Amino acid sequence: AQSVTQLDSQVPVFEEAPVELRCNYSSSVSVYLFWYVQYPNQGLQLLLKYLSGSTLVKGINGFEAEFNKSQTSFNLRKPSVHISDTSEYFCAVSANTDKLIFGTGTRLQVFP
Amino acid sequence: EAEVAQSPRYKITEKSQAVAFWCDPISGHATLYWYRQILGQGPELLVQFQDESVVDDSQLPKDRFSAERLKGVDSTLKIQPAELGDSAMYLCASSLDRGNTDTQYFGPGTRLTVL
Numbered sequence: 001a002q003s004v005t006q007l008d009s010q011v012p013v014f015e016e017a018p019v020e021l022r023c024n025y026s027s028s029v030s031v032y033l034f035w036y037v038q039y040p041n042q043g044l045q046l047l048l049k050y051l052s053g054s055t056l057v058k059g060i061n062g063f064e065a066e067f068n069k070s071q072t073s074f075n076l077r078k079p080s081v082h083i084s085d086t087s088e089y090f091c092a093v094s095a096n097t098d099k100l101i102f103g104t105g106t107r108l109q110v111f112p
Numbered sequence: 113e114a115e116v117a118q119s120p121r122y123k124i125t126e127k128s129q130a131v132a133f134w135c136d137p138i139s140g141h142a143t144l145y146w147y148r149q150i151l152g153q154g155p156e157l158l159v160q161f162q163d164e165s166v167v168d169d170s171q172l173p174k175d176r177f178s179a180e181r182l183k184g185v186d187s188t189l190k191i192q193p194a195e196l197g198d199s200a201m202y203l204c205a206s207s208l209d210r211g212n213t214d215t216q217y218f219g220p221g222t223r224l225t226v227l
Contacts, residue, residue, distance in 0.1 A: 004154075032213055036218075041121075041220070041221075041223070042220050042221070043116070043118075043203055043205075043218030043219050043220050043221050044155070044203070044205075044218040045218070046215050046216075046217075049213075049215070051213050090154050090155075092154070099157055099160070099168060100155075100157065100216065102154030102155050102156070103154050104152070104153050104154050105152075105153070105154055
């Protein structure tokens with residue numbers, strides 16, 4: 001079975017600073033990895049996904065993530081955050097079924 | 113841009129009452145998912161449909177929860193009777209086809225509060 005661990009429940013950062021949200025996964029088979037963002041009282045929106053190929057994946061809103069197979073990680077990064085990036089971020093994994101397994105989320109709080 | 117529609121957005125009910133949630137997926141999407149998201153946690157899949165057929169309902173509490181997608185388009189999730197522990201956000205998502213690389217598009221959710 002697959003599992004996802006988001007190591008930080010909250011990440012505070014100042015506006016225009018860089019940020020990295022950590023995600024580790026566990027699986028005995030090859031996986032596909034996703035990052036979603038959830039704005040208050042809304043559904044989830046896909047930021048980016050890793051299926052195969054280049055380990056550096058670029059997504060929307062200036063976010064990118066790097067797949068590291070040896071460390072079983074898929075960390076989300078942004079070089080310069082905005083106030084509007086304040087939200088909840090979820091890492092998710094799927095493997096040999098199309099069932100998405102989500103982490104518990106990381107709350108990114110951007111301060112002016 | 114096409115979106116997944118859900119209603120109602122908010123629902124308050126008393127314990128032991130019946131509640132129902134509705135979802136209209138993006139037009140043409142064959143696969144529909146219902147997730148439950150408890151406060152402070154990630155979404156957990158309750159049931160997955162491929163067209164009108166249930167593909168996975170292993171996490172659906174079948175003694176009180178039921179779901180249907182009669183014509184393979186919109187779907188209804190029902191809880192009867194509701195319990196205090198059912199308070200959560202119920203999210204509907206759809207994808208073009210079945211497959212673990214397909215993007216799932218989420219609706220805004222229904223927030224259920226059971227008193």
